[in-house]
Amino acid sequence: MTASRSECEISFTVNGERRTVRAYPMERLLDVLRRDLGLTGAKEGCGEGECGSCSVFMDGALVNSCLVPVLQAEGAKITTIEGLAQEEHLHRLQQTLLDCGGAQCGICTPGILMAACHLLNKKPHPTDDEIKEGLSGNLCRCTGYTQICEAVGEAAREGGR
Ligand code: FES
Ligand code: FES
Numbered sequence: 001m002t003a004s005r006s007e008c009e010i011s012f013t014v015n016g017e018r019r020t021v022r023a024y025p026m027e028r029l030l031d032v033l034r035r036d037l038g039l040t041g042a043k044e045g046c047g048e049g050e051c052g053s054c055s056v057f058m059d060g061a062l063v064n065s066c067l068v069p070v071l072q073a074e075g076a077k078i079t080t081i082e083g084l085a086q087e088e089h090l091h092r093l094q095q096t097l098l099d100c101g102g103a104q105c106g107i108c109t110p111g112i113l114m115a116a117c118h119l120l121n122k123k124p125h126p127t128d129d130e131i132k133e134g135l136s137g138n139l140c141r142c143t144g145y146t147q148i149c150e151a152v153g154e155a156a157r158e159g160g161r
Pocket of ligand 2: 143
């Protein structure tokens with residue numbers, strides 16, 4: 001099968017809003033989100049599916065948007081870090097990450113938050129090991145992970161969603 005070299009229209013829902021973009025089918029979802037839709041929260045770290053800094057939800061699954069051809073997003077429901085907070089209120093995880101000092105340079109932070117939110121959606125009261133496992137796809141060069149895991153535990157105790 002030959003990949004199409006022509007741009008096409010691709011429609012999906014991002015953070016509750018229906019969006020249509022013109023893009024090459026094999027362009028990375030990460031690039032389309034950042035460049036075409038101005039959603040720059042998802043970050044490029046490795047670009048190879050190893051660091052998790054580009055994590056978003058696609059139909060409820062946690063995916064590395066650097067590995068997703070935008071064509072795969074046709075008709076999907078995407079949530080990015082910009083969709084996590086409710087209006088001007090930070091999501092509980094965002095607040096506990098701030099309170100615990102779990103964000104330093106911030107490159108990993110959006111991906112960590114998406115992974116943590118995904119974990120708490122599945123397991124509202126994770127054990128410490130489950131938190132580590134849930135964040136195992138996300139690399140952080142700054143914090144040493146302790147504060148991040150504390151923040152997720154604290155959010156869970158507060159009844160995180
Ligand atoms: S930038 Fe996508 S996993 Fe690292
Ligand atoms: S806060 Fe810098 S990489 Fe995690």
